[in-house]
Amino acid sequence: MTELQQIILDIFKEVKKLCEDNGIDYYAIGGTCIGAVRHKGFIPWDDDLDIAVPAEQYEDFIRLAKEKLPSHLQLIDHNDREHFRRVFVKVADKRTTYVQTYMTDYPDEYYGVFIDIMPMSGKPEGKAGERYVKKMAFYTYISQQFVRSYKENPALREKLSWLFLRPLFFLPRNHYFKKWRKEILKHPVKGSKLICFPWNIKVRWRSFSHEVFDGYKELPFEDTTIRCPKQWDTYLSTDFGDYMKLPPEEKRQNIHPGFYDTHKPCEEYAKEVKEKSQR
Numbered sequence: 080m081t082e083l084q085q086i087i088l089d090i091f092k093e094v095k096k097l098c099e100d101n102g103i104d105y106y107a108i109g110g111t112c113i114g115a116v117r118h119k120g121f122i123p124w125d126d127d128l129d130i131a132v133p134a135e136q137y138e139d140f141i142r143l144a145k146e147k148l149p150s151h152l153q154l155i156d157h158n159d160r161e162h163f164r165r166v167f168v169k170v171a172d173k174r175t176t177y178v179q180t181y182m183t184d185y186p187d188e189y190y191g192v193f194i195d196i197m198p199m200s201g202k203p204e205g206k207a208g209e210r211y212v213k214k215m216a217f218y219t220y221i222s223q224q225f226v227r228s229y230k231e232n233p234a235l236r237e238k239l240s241w242l243f244l245r246p247l248f249f250l251p252r253n254h255y256f257k258k259w260r261k262e263i264l265k266h267p268v269k270g271s272k273l274i275c276f277p278w279n280i281k282v283r284w285r286s287f288s289h290e291v292f293d294g295y296k297e298l299p300f301e302d303t304t305i306r307c308p309k310q311w312d313t314y315l316s317t318d319f320g321d322y323m324k325l326p327p328e329e330k331r332q333n334i335h336p337g338f339y340d341t342h343k344p345c346e347e348y349a350k351e352v353k354e355k356s357q358r
Contacts, residue, residue, distance in 0.1 A: 080301060082341055084121045086172055086192045087128050088301055090152060094130070094170055094194065095303070097147055103140050105130045106295060107305045108197070108276070110334075112315060113322050120301040126333040127195060130305075131276065134200040135267035137260075141168060144196075155190050157222070157256045162188040164223045166259050167278045169193040176345040179337035181231065186349040186356075192339060197278050200263045201271025202286050208273065211266065212286075215277040218259040225252055268292065287314060 080088070098105045107115055109129045114122040121128075132140050144154045148170065155169040162185040171177070171193035182188045202208045224232075224244050232238045263277050268289070275286040294309040308314045315322040325331075340348065 080121060083126060083192060083339060084301075086175060086341060087126075087194055088121075088303070090170055090172055090192070090194050091128050091130075091305070092303060093148055093152060094144075094196070095305070097143055098132075098140070101139070101143050101147075103132060103136050103143070104295070105132050105306055106199070106292060107298075107300075107307045108199075108314075109318075111305070112307050112311060113319065115298040115300050115305050115307055116311060116315065117323055119299045124331045124333065126335050127193070129195045129197060131197050131199040133268035134198045134263040134277075135269060137198040137263065140196065144168075144170060153190070155193065157253050160188055161185075161252060162226045164226045165195075165278075166219050166222055166256060167195060167197040169195055171345070173346065174344050176340040176343050176348040177335075177337070178339070178348075179335050182337070184228075186352045189345045189349040189352075191345045192341065197276065198263050199268060199274055199292070200277045201266040201268050201289075202273040202275040203266070204272060208286075211262075212275065212277075215259065215262065218255045218262065219278060221247070222253075222255040222259060225250075225255065285318065287317060291317075 095105075097103070106112075107129070108131045110122050110125050110127075111129045114120055114125060141154060141156065144152075148154070151172055151174050152170055153173050155163060155171050157163045157166065162182070169190065171191040173191045175191040176189060177192045178189055203211050221244060224241055225248060227241065232241050259277075266277075268274055272289050273286045274289055274292050279285055291310040291314050292308050295306040296309055296311055297304045298307050298311075
């Protein structure tokens with residue numbers, strides 16, 4: 080386990096305790112779930128940890144995280160940061176710094192080593208479900224464009240889209256973030272036949288039968304355990320195919336390009352960057 084992964088694991092242990100002490104359900108998803116099943120811990124080259132919380136408990140988690148997490152941990156939310164572009168939240172260790180490549184020009188967005196806390200929601204059946212996922216994809220996309228600059232859109236199609244949407248930018252920065260968060264509350268996991276990840280722009284292809292998440296399986300994860308979907312094999316096979324097969328060596332790399340400092344606080348680093356830019 081790398082030094083970065085150790086810090087991530089320490090953050091997770093605090094979040095895990097918060098969830099278990101307060102009755103908040105959570106599930107390891109993505110590479111974190113693969114790591115638990117295939118490696119009994121982190122994927123060796125992984126640089127993050129992802130867990131999902133049911134939509135109906137998401138706001139409770141956010142409130143509790145702000146109130147009860149240790150003082151060195153902070154919740155990173157779109158309501159608090161001008162250039163934060165994720166619709167979900169992060170929990171970060173502010174004693175460290177993690178700057179992803181796209182964040183370089185925005186010191187206000189610098190934060191510490193983190194884990195992602197993502198909501199999962201119910202998905203209506205039939206055409207109502209298609210309307211829901213299209214709406215969520217639109218809210219996610221336009222929310223990101225609100226905080227992006229024109230030059231950050233590499234493809235011509237994206238640049239044209241940014242220009243087309245520009246008249247909407249007079250609205251408050253977090254206008255569509257709020258609409259997104261309000262919408263997921265209308266679609267609780269409990270009682271839904273289908274479950275989806277509404278933070279993903281390709282959400283329409285990421286839906287699962289409710290049986291997959293009807294409970295959890297506690298699996299070993301480094302020196303602790305982590306909750307994975309009850310039917311973790313069905314979930315991983317649906318989302319990743321042959322998840323037990325290792326990718327080619329050239330693809331075994333971090334998914335968050337950028338740099339991190341495990342010893343310098345993010346606020347101190349951001350202050351130095353701002354001072355240099357003002358000289």
